[in-house]
Amino acid sequence: MFKNTIFVLFFLFSSLVNAQSDSSFLFIRLNVGYADISSSNGAASLGASASNISDWNIGLSVGIPVGKRLEAGLGFEYTKQNVENVSIISVPLYFDSMELTETNANLFIGKAYLVGHWRIFNRLYFNPMFSFGVGKAKGKQKIVTLANNLNAPQGEYHEYLSHWLREASFSYDFFAVSLAPSFSFFFNKHFALNIETGAFQFATTDWEWDNRQWLATIKPQYWQAGIILAF
Numbered sequence: 001m002f003k004n005t006i007f008v009l010f011f012l013f014s015s016l017v018n019a020q021s022d023s024s025f026l027f028i029r030l031n032v033g034y035a036d037i038s039s040s041n042g043a044a045s046l047g048a049s050a051s052n053i054s055d056w057n058i059g060l061s062v063g064i065p066v067g068k069r070l071e072a073g074l075g076f077e078y079t080k081q082n083v084e085n086v087s088i089i090s091v092p093l094y095f096d097s098m099e100l101t102e103t104n105a106n107l108f109i110g111k112a113y114l115v116g117h118w119r120i121f122n123r124l125y126f127n128p129m130f131s132f133g134v135g136k137a138k139g140k141q142k143i144v145t146l147a148n149n150l151n152a153p154q155g156e157y158h159e160y161l162s163h164w165l166r167e168a169s170f171s172y173d174f175f176a177v178s179l180a181p182s183f184s185f186f187f188n189k190h191f192a193l194n195i196e197t198g199a200f201q202f203a204t205t206d207w208e209w210d211n212r213q214w215l216a217t218i219k220p221q222y223w224q225a226g227i228i229l230a231f
Contacts, residue, residue: 024230027063027071029194031226032056048088055081057224061113071115077133079107098146105139107174115182123186127194133176137205142167176203181218184228192228 033056040050057080063073083103113131120126145164178201186192198218205211 024189025064026231027065027073028229028231029059029061029063029073029075029226031059031194031196031224033058033196033222033224035221037221049086051083051085053081053083055079059224059226061111063113063115066114069117071117073113073115075111075113075131077107077109077111077135079105079109081105081107081139100144100146101141103139103141105137105170107135107137109133109135109174109176120183123192125184125186125192127182127184129178129180129182129196131176131178131180133174133178135174136171137174138169138171140167140169172205173207174203174205175207176201178202186228186230190230192230194226194228196224196226198222 034054035056036052036054038050038052041048057077059075059077061073061075063071066072081104083101083105085099085101085103087099087101089097111131111133113129115127115129118126143164143166145166178199180196180199182194182196184192184194199215199222201213201215203213203215
C-alpha cells in the first residue's frame, strides 16, 4: 500500500510547474526508514530458531552539484535496532534447551556520497546513490537460557529445569559501502519527494574482514522515503 501511494504521488502532479532547477547550488536531504523482518528455520524435531529484526533510521545530508548530473555531499545517519532471537535444541528423551536473545543497538554513521540526477520523464528523476559510511555502534545484549534434562535419574525429581541469565554491553566500529537506487519527483524547483528502493551494501565491523556482511535487496521493507530541498 505504501509503495503504491508513493508512485501515485510521483505521477499525480505531472502537469504542474517546471521541475528541478538546473541552477540549484545546494541540496538538503532528509530520509527516514523502518523495517520489521521475521524469519524462522528448523530441522525436524532436533531444533529450530526464529528471529525478528526491527529498526528505524533517520538521515540528514547536504550536497552540492558536481557537473550537470552529479551531486556530492556529506551526511549523518542514526539507526535504532532491536533483534529478538529464539533458538531451540531438542534431543528426544534426553535434553531440551531454549535460548532467548534480545539485542538493542544504536548506530551512528557519518557518510560521504555521490548521487546522479537523470531525468526519466518530466519531473521524475532516477538518482542512484553511492556512499561510504563510517560509524560506531553501542548497545546491550541479554541472553536467557532454559535447559531441561529429560534423562535425570529416576526419583522424586525426574526432570529438572536450569536457568541462566547473561547481560553484556558492547561497542564496535562500523564501515559500509553501498549503492542505493532511488527516484525523486520535483513538485517545483525547490521541493521533491524521494524514495530509495532497496540497497546493495558491503559492511564490516571493527575493520575485521571475517566480520563482513553483504546485503542485496529491493524488498519494500528495506525502502526509505524522504524529501529533498533544492536552492
